[in-house]
Amino acid sequence: MRKKCVVCGREASIVIERARVGFCKEHFLEYYERMIKKTLKKSGFNGGKVMVAVSGGKDSMALMYALSNVKNELNIDLMALHIDLSIDNYSKESRNIFEKEIKKLNIDYIIVEARDYLGASIPEVVKLVRKPACSICGLVKRWIMNKIAYDMNYDYIATGHNLDDVSTYFLKAMFTYRDDDLLRGNEVISPPRPELKMVGRLRPQIFITEKENLFYCEVNEISYIDFECPLSKGALLKKYKTIWETALKLNPMSQYNFTRSILSIREKMHRDDIKLKPCKICGFPTTASNEICSFCKLKEKIKNSTIDREDR
Amino acid sequence: MRKKCVVCGREASIVIERARVGFCKEHFLEYYERMIKKTLKKSGFNGGKVMVAVSGGKDSMALMYALSNVKNELNIDLMALHIDLSIDNYSKESRNIFEKEIKKLNIDYIIVEARDYLGASIPEVVKLVRKPACSICGLVKRWIMNKIAYDMNYDYIATGHNLDDVSTYFLKAMFTYRDDDLLRGNEVISPPRPELKMVGRLRPQIFITEKENLFYCEVNEISYIDFECPLSKGALLKKYKTIWETALKLNPMSQYNFTRSILSIREKMHRDDIKLKPCKICGFPTTASNEICSFCKLKEKIKNSTIDREDR
Numbered sequence: 001m002r003k004k005c006v007v008c009g010r011e012a013s014i015v016i017e018r019a020r021v022g023f024c025k026e027h028f029l030e031y032y033e034r035m036i037k038k039t040l041k042k043s044g045f046n047g048g049k050v051m052v053a054v055s056g057g058k059d060s061m062a063l064m065y066a067l068s069n070v071k072n073e074l075n076i077d078l079m080a081l082h083i084d085l086s087i088d089n090y091s092k093e094s095r096n097i098f099e100k101e102i103k104k105l106n107i108d109y110i111i112v113e114a115r116d117y118l119g120a121s122i123p124e125v126v127k128l129v130r131k132p133a134c135s136i137c138g139l140v141k142r143w144i145m146n147k148i149a150y151d152m153n154y155d156y157i158a159t160g161h162n163l164d165d166v167s168t169y170f171l172k173a174m175f176t177y178r179d180d181d182l183l184r185g186n187e188v189i190s191p192p193r194p195e196l197k198m199v200g201r202l203r204p205q206i207f208i209t210e211k212e213n214l215f216y217c218e219v220n221e222i223s224y225i226d227f228e229c230p231l232s233k234g235a236l237l238k239k240y241k242t243i244w245e246t247a248l249k250l251n252p253m254s255q256y257n258f259t260r261s262i263l264s265i266r267e268k269m270h271r272d273d274i275k276l277k278p279c280k281i282c283g284f285p286t287t288a289s290n291e292i293c294s295f296c297k298l299k300e301k302i303k304n305s306t307i308d309r310e311d312r
Numbered sequence: 313m314r315k316k317c318v319v320c321g322r323e324a325s326i327v328i329e330r331a332r333v334g335f336c337k338e339h340f341l342e343y344y345e346r347m348i349k350k351t352l353k354k355s356g357f358n359g360g361k362v363m364v365a366v367s368g369g370k371d372s373m374a375l376m377y378a379l380s381n382v383k384n385e386l387n388i389d390l391m392a393l394h395i396d397l398s399i400d401n402y403s404k405e406s407r408n409i410f411e412k413e414i415k416k417l418n419i420d421y422i423i424v425e426a427r428d429y430l431g432a433s434i435p436e437v438v439k440l441v442r443k444p445a446c447s448i449c450g451l452v453k454r455w456i457m458n459k460i461a462y463d464m465n466y467d468y469i470a471t472g473h474n475l476d477d478v479s480t481y482f483l484k485a486m487f488t489y490r491d492d493d494l495l496r497g498n499e500v501i502s503p504p505r506p507e508l509k510m511v512g513r514l515r516p517q518i519f520i521t522e523k524e525n526l527f528y529c530e531v532n533e534i535s536y537i538d539f540e541c542p543l544s545k546g547a548l549l550k551k552y553k554t555i556w557e558t559a560l561k562l563n564p565m566s567q568y569n570f571t572r573s574i575l576s577i578r579e580k581m582h583r584d585d586i587k588l589k590p591c592k593i594c595g596f597p598t599t600a601s602n603e604i605c606s607f608c609k610l611k612e613k614i615k616n617s618t619i620d621r622e623d624r
Contacts, residue, residue: 175559177569179576239562246558247487250551257489264491269580 014215017252025219032216036066036204037074043188047075048155050202053145054080054102056094058224059160061101062213063205065222067158068105079154080109083144085137086121087231094225101223110148117144118295120302126231128305129298133231136298143295146284149199155192158202164210164241166203167255170262172240182262183269196276196285207256326527329564337531344528348378348516349386355500359387360467362514365457366392366414368406370536371472373413374525375517377534379470380417391466392421395456397449398433399543406537413535422460429456430607432614438543440617441610445543448610455607458596461511467504470514476522476553478515479567482574484552494574495581508588508597519568 003012003022007030012022016031023031052067054060064080071078082098085091095111102109115121118140125140126133145157166186173181185201192200205213217224232238247254276285279293286293292300315324315334319342324334328343335343364379366372376392383390394410397403407423414421427433430452437452438445457469478498485493497513504512517525529536544550559566588597591605598605604612 174570174573175563175566177565177572177576179573182573182577243555243559243562247555250555251487253489254487258486260489261486261491261494264489265494265577265581269577 013219014212016212017248018209018256020252028215029219032062032208032212033066033070035208036063037070039188039204039207040074040202045074045189045202048200049077049079049153050156050158051079051081051145051149051152051154051199052158053141053160054082054098055160056082056097056225057160058217058226059162059165059205059210059213061097061160061222061224062216062220063158063160064101064107065105065220066216067204068107071107078107079152080105080107081145081148081157082109082111083141084111084113085141086113086115087123087229090225090227090229093227097223097225110152112144112148114140114144117147118302119299123231125298125302128302133229134237137231139294139298143282143284143293146197146199147282150197150284154199156189156200156202158204160205160213161186161203162205162210162213163207163255163259164244165237166206167244167259168237168240170259171243172237175240183266184274187263187266193276193285197278197283198276198285206259209255325531326524328524329560330521330568332564340527341531344374344520344524345378345382347520348375349382351500351516351519352386352514357386357501357514360512361389361391361465362468362470363391363393363457363461363464363466363511364470365453365472366394366410367472368394368409368537369472370529370538371474371477371517371522371525373409373472373534373536374528374532375470375472376413376419377417377532378528379516380419383419390419391464392417392419393457393460393469394421394423395453396423396425397453398425398427399435399541402537402539402541405539409535409537422464424456424460426452426456429459430614431611435543437610437614440614445541446549449541449543451606451610455594455596455605458509458511459594462509462596466511468501468512468514470516472517472525473498473515474517474522474525475519475567475571476556477549478518479556479571480549480552482571483555484549487552495578496586499575499578505588505597509590509595510588510597518571521567 003015004010005012005024005027006021007027008024010024013025014028015022050067052060052064054064067076067078080102082095084095098111118125122137122140125136129136149157169186170182173179186203186206188203188206190201192198244255274287276287277291278284279286279296280291281296282293284293288294315327316322317324317336317339318333319339320336322336325337326340327334362379364372364376366376379388379390392414394407396407430437434449434452437448441448461469481498482494485491498515498518500515500518502513504510556567586599588599589603590596591598591608592603593608594605596605600606
């Protein structure tokens with residue numbers, strides 16, 4: 001027997017397994033945007049200037065659209081940011097999609113190129129540094145997002161972290177005994193800390209799955225980049241995602257419950273405030289004992305390297 | 313290529329995947345007993361009067377033997393306890409095995425029957441009460457173990473909780489959002505609290521797998537009950553164990569790391585001391601607000617019931 005839409009009784013177009021409910025397309029959109037609003041409000045969000053970081057993937061494209069639809073109700077002054085990472089066709093295509101879609105929405109946007117900040121493209125840096133590509137790219141994006149939002153006086157950066165991402169990050173942290181990783185980030189709201197030049201973070205999709213983001217894009221006819229970043233192949237986090245396939249068959253709420261458990265445990269933990277200091281070079285916050293942030297260290301390394309620049 | 317014994321270089325008889333080492337039979341026994349000693353010592357165990365609870369299964373049989381072998385080094389005054397649960401052939405066979413094996417060891421022992429304390433056998437109670445059999449049986453065993461060890465002036469009860477059990481218990485707690493369950497028990501040592509009539513608990517096998525316990529029994533030619541309790545069929549916890557099959561293929565340390573993560577997180581948590589009070593009926597500790605413990609409630613229910621007793 002096919003599921004019916006829990007709202008109108010028509011045939012369901014999507015089933016949300018963890019809640020055991022189905023929705024038709026129309027009521028799915030309502031549900032999705034209600035989830036975004038509820039997640040933010042329950043975490044105490046009161047509105048503000050929000051810069052949504054859009055890679056061009058399904059998660060952040062869905063986020064940009066949904067925030068654009070609910071921005072008035074949430075009292076959000078919204079703007080979009082796309083960072084061009086210069087990863088071959090992947091970045092070209094991502095940028096094209098972003099530019100095409102942003103024009104359908106009535107919001108300001110900015111596009112920046114990572115190499116303008118870093119002095120080299122991500123593929124060049126990945127060749128130079130013995131670290132996983134996703135980890136390098138992550139730190140570069142975090143620094144650039146914070147710098148731009150801070151310089152433009154935004155309160156928050158909103159990112160498309162979904163339930164699959166966050167639950168897998170936590171699972172990996174526990175399966176590799178890096179329990180300090182359980183304490184950091186990945187919450188719905190990290191408040192702005194202007195005294196540290198740190199813009200706040202919003203993760204409104206933390207309880208929404210990849211599958212729901214995908215469907216939100218499809219129903220709204222939003223384009224998104226549908227191939228993977230060529231540098232992320234074999235990323236460890238992707239392997240851990242397969243564990244959820246087993247777990248979700250057993251208990252469709254397992255992923256959601258696991259994530260809520262971590263966030264709830266965290267509330268009860270003694271969290272030694274991580275000591276952040278301004279980086280001696282860029283002035284943005286760092287935990288490094290020599291007070292030089294990872295981004296500036298990387299930039300320094302690039303400056304002193306002899307790699308051929310693709311664009312020279 | 314077959315693994316070799318990490319100690320002597322002979323062909324390995326068992327591989328400990330999480331440590332990526334192999335052992336011949338002789339050096340496995342050394343490793344196994346070293347693990348038991350190390351686990352207890354690292355948790356601050358200083359010796360004392362220990363009553364090992366032996367069901368007849370591979371885990372507790374291995375524990376009884378290992379503790380008997382290391383008791384002098386650990387300054388343990390050791391005694392064994394078997395609780396006959398009157399679960400058909402399963403209990404008869406378990407008791408026979410216990411009686412046969414205990415005679416090989418130079419330690420005192422006691423056998424008690426659960427129905428003498430409860431007023432009915434476990435199968436009778438399971439029919440009467442709408443709770444999973446394992447949960448009823450667990451509470452009955454915990455009460456009886458504590459009573460006997462307390463009355464005999466023992467400091468600790470040692471139980472055969474293994475890594476598979478404990479990790480699965482924690483995983484289930486997180487996947488069902490019962491994060492309070494993460495705070496209770498399942499640690500290597502729970503110290504005695506004589507003021508509450510509470511005997512301490514030792515769980516020396518918490519970082520040892522089922523597979524290792526099985527092999528320890530085989531190498532030592534220890535008999536054990538090799539069929540499952542007929543009442544535990546379909547127990548939810550067993551289903552969750554299948555998740556580890558997937559996870560261990562990906563990362564052989566995942567189960568060990570996950571368990572260590574929980575125990576480490578717990579240390580950092582604000583644990584409101586659970587308020588224990590003496591049960592108004594039996595005097596042993598309870599958290600119940602009406603100050604009547606689960607065991608006495610169950611006993612009361614049995615007394616007032618009209619079930620036919622098998623043994624009348």
